[in-house]
Amino acid sequence: MLQITQSPQAPVLVQQRFSILGVASPSYAGSNLLLTIDGQFRATGPVVDVDGTWKLDFLFQQAGNRRLKLEIGTDSAELTIPVVTTVPEAKKLQFTQVPTRLPVLQTATVEGTAANFPDGSALILRADQQFDLAKPFVRAGKWQTTIGFNQPGKRVLEIISSDGRDRAQAQVDVVAAQPRPPRVNFTNPPKQVKVEATITLSGEATNYTNGDQLILRADQRLELARPRVQDGKWQAQTVLRQIGNRLIEIIGSEQDKAQTVIEVIGVEAGTFQALPRNTWTSTPTPSDLPDLKPKGITLHHTFLSNPPSTSAAVADEAARMRVIYNGHVNGNGWADLGYHFIIMPSGRVYSARNETKRGAHDVVNDGLGVAFDGVYTSATISQAMYNSAVALCTLLCKRYGITNTITPIPTPTADFGTRSLPRIMGHRDRVATECPGTEGGKTVRLPDIRQAVNGNLGVS
Numbered sequence: 232m233l234q235i236t237q238s239p240q241a242p243v244l245v246q247q248r249f250s251i252l253g254v255a256s257p258s259y260a261g262s263n264l265l266l267t268i269d270g271q272f273r274a275t276g277p278v279v280d281v282d283g284t285w286k287l288d289f290l291f292q293q294a295g296n297r298r299l300k301l302e303i304g305t306d307s308a309e310l311t312i313p314v315v316t317t318v319p320e321a322k323k324l325q326f327t328q329v330p331t332r333l334p335v336l337q338t339a340t341v342e343g344t345a346a347n348f349p350d351g352s353a354l355i356l357r358a359d360q361q362f363d364l365a366k367p368f369v370r371a372g373k374w375q376t377t378i379g380f381n382q383p384g385k386r387v388l389e390i391i392s393s394d395g396r397d398r399a400q401a402q403v404d405v406v407a408a409q410p411r412p413p414r415v416n417f418t419n420p421p422k423q424v425k426v427e428a429t430i431t432l433s434g435e436a437t438n439y440t441n442g443d444q445l446i447l448r449a450d451q452r453l454e455l456a457r458p459r460v461q462d463g464k465w466q467a468q469t470v471l472r473q474i475g476n477r478l479i480e481i482i483g484s485e486q487d488k489a490q491t492v493i494e495v496i497g498v499e500a501g502t503f504q505a506l507p508r509n510t511w512t513s514t515p516t517p518s519d520l521p522d523l524k525p526k527g528i529t530l531h532h533t534f535l536s537n538p539p540s541t542s543a544a545v546a547d548e549a550a551r552m553r554v555i556y557n558g559h560v561n562g563n564g565w566a567d568l569g570y571h572f573i574i575m576p577s578g579r580v581y582s583a584r585n586e587t588k589r590g591a592h593d594v595v596n597d598g599l600g601v602a603f604d605g606v607y608t609s610a611t612i613s614q615a616m617y618n619s620a621v622a623l624c625t626l627l628c629k630r631y632g633i634t635n636t637i638t639p640i641p642t643p644t645a646d647f648g649t650r651s652l653p654r655i656m657g658h659r660d661r662v663a664t665e666c667p668g669t670e671g672g673k674t675v676r677l678p679d680i681r682q683a684v685n686g687n688l689g690v691s
Contacts, residue, residue, distance in 0.1 A: 232254075232255060232256045232306055233253065233254075233255045233256075233264075233301065233302070233303055233306035233307060233308045234253055234254050234255075234308060235251060235252070235253045235301070235308050235310055236252050236253050236254055237250070237251065237252040237253075238251045238252075238310055238312070239251075239312055242312075242313035242314065242315045243291070243312060243313070243314055243315070244314070244315060244316070244317070245291060245292065245293065245294050245314060245315070245316055246290055246291070246292065247290060248288060248289070248290045249288075249289060249290065249312075250286060250287065250288050250289075251286070251287040251289065251299070251310075252284070252285070252286050252287075253284070253285050253286075253287075253301070253308065254283050254284050254285070255279045255283050255284075255285060255303055255306065256283060256304075256306070257279075257281065257282060257283040259279040259283070259303050259304060260279050260280060260281045260282075260283065261278065261279065261281075262278070262279055262303060263275050263276055263277065263278050263279075263303075264276030264277055264278075264279065264285060264287075264301045264302065264303050265301070265302040265303065266287070266299065266300070266301055267299070267300040267302070268297065268298070268299060269297060269298050270298060270300070276301055279303065287301070291312075291314045293314070294314045294315055294316050295313075295314055296311050296312070296313055296314075297311065297312050297313075297314050298310075298311050299311075299312065320346070320347045321346075321347065322345070322346060322347045322348055322392065322396075322397045323344075323345075323346040323347065323397065323399075324343060324344070324345055324346075324348075324354070324390050324391075324392065324397050324398060324399040325343050325344045325346075325390075325399050326341065326342075326343045326388070326390065326399055326400075326401040327342050327343050327344055328340065328341060328342040328343070329341055329388065329401040329402075329403055330403055331403065331404060332403075332404045332405075332406055333378070333379075333380065333403050333404070333405050333406070334405075334406055334407070334408040334409065335380060335381060335382065335383055335405060335406070335407055335408045336379065336380075336381060336408055337379060337408065338377045338378065338379040339377065339378055339379070339403075340375065340376075340377055341356065341375070341376055341377070341378050341388065341401075342373065342374070342375045343373070343374050343375075343390055343399065344372055344373055344374075345369040345372055345373065345374050346372060348369045348372070348392070349369070350369055350370060350371065351368055351369065352368065352369040352392070352393065353366055353367075353368055353369075353393045354366065354367050354368070354369065354374055354390055354391060354392060354393065355389075355390070355391045355392075355393065356376055356378070356388065356389070356390055356391075357388070357389045357390075357391060358378075358380075358386050358387065358388055358389075359386060359387055360387065360389065364376075364378055364388075365377070365378070367390075374390070378403075380405045382405065383405045383406055383407050384405055385402060385403075385404055385405070386402065386403050386404075386405055387400060387401075387402055388400065388401045388402065388403060410438075412438065412486075412487065413436070413437065413438040413439050413483055413484070413487050414435075414436075414437045414438065414483075414487060415434060415435065415436050415437075415439075415445060415465070415481050415482070415483045415487055415488065415489050416434045416435050416481070416489045417432065417433075417434040417479075417481060417489055417491045418433050418434045418435060420432060420434075420479070420491040420493060421493060422493065422494060423493070423494040423495075423496060424471060424493055424494075424495055424496070425495070425496055426471060426473070426495050426496065426621075426683055426686050426687060428470070428471075429468055429469075429470050429614070430468070430469060430470070430471070431466060431467070431468050432447065432466070432467055432468075432469065432479070432481075433464065433465060433466040433467075434464070434465055434481055434489065435463060435464055435465075436460040436463055436464060436465050436483065437463060439460040439463065439483065440460065441459075441460060441461055441462065442459055442460065442461075443459065443460040443483070444457050444458075444459050444460075445457065445458050445459070445460065445465055445481055445482060445483050446480075446481070446482040447467050447469060447479070447480070447481055447482075448479070448480045448481075448482060449471065449477050449478065449479055449480075450477060450478050451478060451480065455467070455469040455479075456468070456469050458481075465481065471493065471495045473495060473682065473683075473686050475494070475495060475686075476492050476493075476494050476495075477492065477493050477494075477495055478490060478492055479491050479492070479493055495686075503580075503619075503622040503623065503625075503626050505572060505580040505581065505582045505623065506545070506579060506580065506581050506582065507582050508581075508582045508583070508585075510545065510549055510552075510581060510582075511548075511549035511550075511552035511553055511556075511581060512552070512553065512556065515585070516567050516584050516585035516588055517566050517567060517588075520566060520567065520584075520585075520588040520589060521588065521589040522587060522588065522589065523586070523587060523588055523589040523590070523596075523597075523599075524631075525586070525597070525598045525599045525627070525631045525633075526597045526598050526654070527597070527598035527599075527633065527642070527652075527653075527654040527655065527656060528598055528599045528600075528601055528624055528627060528628075528633075528654065528655045528656070529592060529593045529598055529599070529600050529601070529656055529657070529658055529660075529661065530601055530602075530603070530620070530655065530656070530657050530658065530667050530672065530675055530677060530680070531570060531592060531593075531600060531601065531602040531603070531657075531658045531666050531667045532602060532603045532604075532605060532606060532607045532666055532667040532668060532675065533555055533573065533602050533603070533604045533605065533606075534606055534666060535554070535555065535558075535604065535605065535606070536605070536606055538551065538575065538576055538604040538605040539551050539575055539576060539577065539604070540576060540577075541576045541577050541578075541613050541615060542577065543575065543576070543577055545579070548575045548577065548579060548581065549581075551575070551604065552568075552573065552581050552583070555568060555573065555583075555604070556568045556583075559591070563591075565591045566591075567583075567584045567588075567591075568583040568584050569583075569584065569590055569591035569592045569600060570583045570584065570590060570592050570600040570601065570602040571583055571584050571585075571586045571590055571599045571600050571601065572586075572599070572600075572601045572602070572623060573601075573602050573603075573604055574601065574602070574603050574604065574612075574616050574619050574620055574623070575604050575616070576604065576605065576612075576613050576615070576616060577613075577615055578613070578615025578616055578618060578619045579619070580619050580623050583602075584600075586599060586627075592658070593645065593658050593661045593662055594645035594661065594662055595643055595644065595645055595661055597643070599627055599631075601620065601623060601624070602667075603616055603620070603667065603675055607667060607668035607669075607674040607675055608665055608668050608669065608674070609668075609669070609674065610674065611673075611674045611675075611676070612674065612675050612676060617676050617679070617680070620675075620676075620680050621680055621683040621684055621687070624636070624655055624680060624684045625683075625684050625687040625688070628654070628684060628688060629688070633654050633688075634688060634690070635654065635685065635688070635690055636653055636654050636655045636681045636684045636685045636688070636690075637653050637681050637682065637685050637690070638653065639651035639652055639653055640652070640653075640654070642656070642661070643661075644660070644661040644662070645661055645662045646661070646662055646663045647661070647663075653681055655677070655680060655681050655684065656677075657671075657672040657675070657677055
């Protein structure tokens with residue numbers, strides 16, 4: 232038996248004396264070991280003590296990786312010792328960036344230096360002396376990696392060289408994660424929309440649960456919709472019925488809301504056109520009817536069931552116009568169709584009696600008559616009919632100098648004497664009738680039409 236128990240663990244200098252300790256079988260007590268240097272130079276080695284231990288004191292005259300072989304009897308032991316002319320600079324690992332506090336389940340960057348480590352050297356980042364977190368590599372004397380923990384507590388970090396000889400420590404306090412606050416926003420809201428146009432608004436609802444209800448509000452007072460959160464997003468359709476810059480808010484709570492400003496513009500009257508009378512008849516309005524200088528607009532419904540569908544063709548609607556005409560002329564004995572315009576469920580508007588001639592629609596007949604085709608005592612007009620009514624009434628008001636459609640003025644009626652009425656009114660406001668539907672014109676959206684037209688006229 233022959234073993235080396237202690238030898239230099241770092242390079243030694245030329246002419247630096249060092250010791251090698253070992254143990255041999257006690258049966259070799261008193262005998263010398265044989266020393267061979269670099270496989271060619273032989274010398275007498277140390278004497279084995281009675282307990283089998285031995286000690287070799289030695290130095291080298293030349294640098295290099297020097298090989299020593301010790302032998303006695305049939306036993307031998309070898310080692311290689313780096314011999315240098317100067318001592319290499321010591322390697323050193325350090326932490327330069329470590330978070331002092333790190334929430335659970337969040338990640339952070341950890342950095343440090345690796346002095347005198349070759350590029351590409353592999354290191355080990357360990358936690359609590361047992362969990363290997365990462366294996367960063369040295370680049371230009373530095374190392375970097377990311378860390379994260381799933382449990383709170385004070386954690387000890389170590390950066391360790393691959394041979395375990397060099398290491399440094401740091402501590403990070405891992406804390407319970409604070410719940411992230413909910414947050415709502417708008418995603419690409421429109422900058423400008425037309426009054427009464429249906430628009431879709433949407434956005435994100437971060438840290439909300441599916442089904443949570445938000446509030447979409449205009450001008451900090453008017454509720455538009457209550458969208459629900461789905462997969463971190465929200466969406467709602469709405470209609471803005473007043474022109475101007477509107478402050479739109481999406482609200483999750485008093486602490487969480489987002490705002491955007493949308494400019495609502497009026498419908499350009501010049502872009503609207505009613506289909507001419509010759510679309511449905513070649514017979515003109517009689518020229519001998521009294522002339523008309525309109526003072527207002529009266530809304531009606533034709534009170535005829537089974538109107539054309541919202542997707543009807545012009546030919547079907549033209550046939551319907553002839554039915555209405557026949558009822559007024561051959562049924563009622565009038566000289567022409569009583570209304571000046573008729574709006575079909577599709578939203579198409581047909582010119583009826585010439586608007587320069589007094590109509591036959593509300594007995595007083597000092598204004599223009601506009602009728603929605605169909606029965607609206609309980610049903611509500613289509614969105615297309617509503618949009619066309621707003622556009623048509625806007626055009627007519629601008630054409631005839633009507634500047635306000637909401638403020639009441641003294642107005643003669645057939646059955647109620649003089650009443651204070653807006654310039655856009657319902658048939659039942661002047662005559663004892665259920666036309667054009669429910670009281671207040673709700674089924675034909677009379678209040679909305681007045682408001683929208685007033686907005687188009689620039690009246691706030």
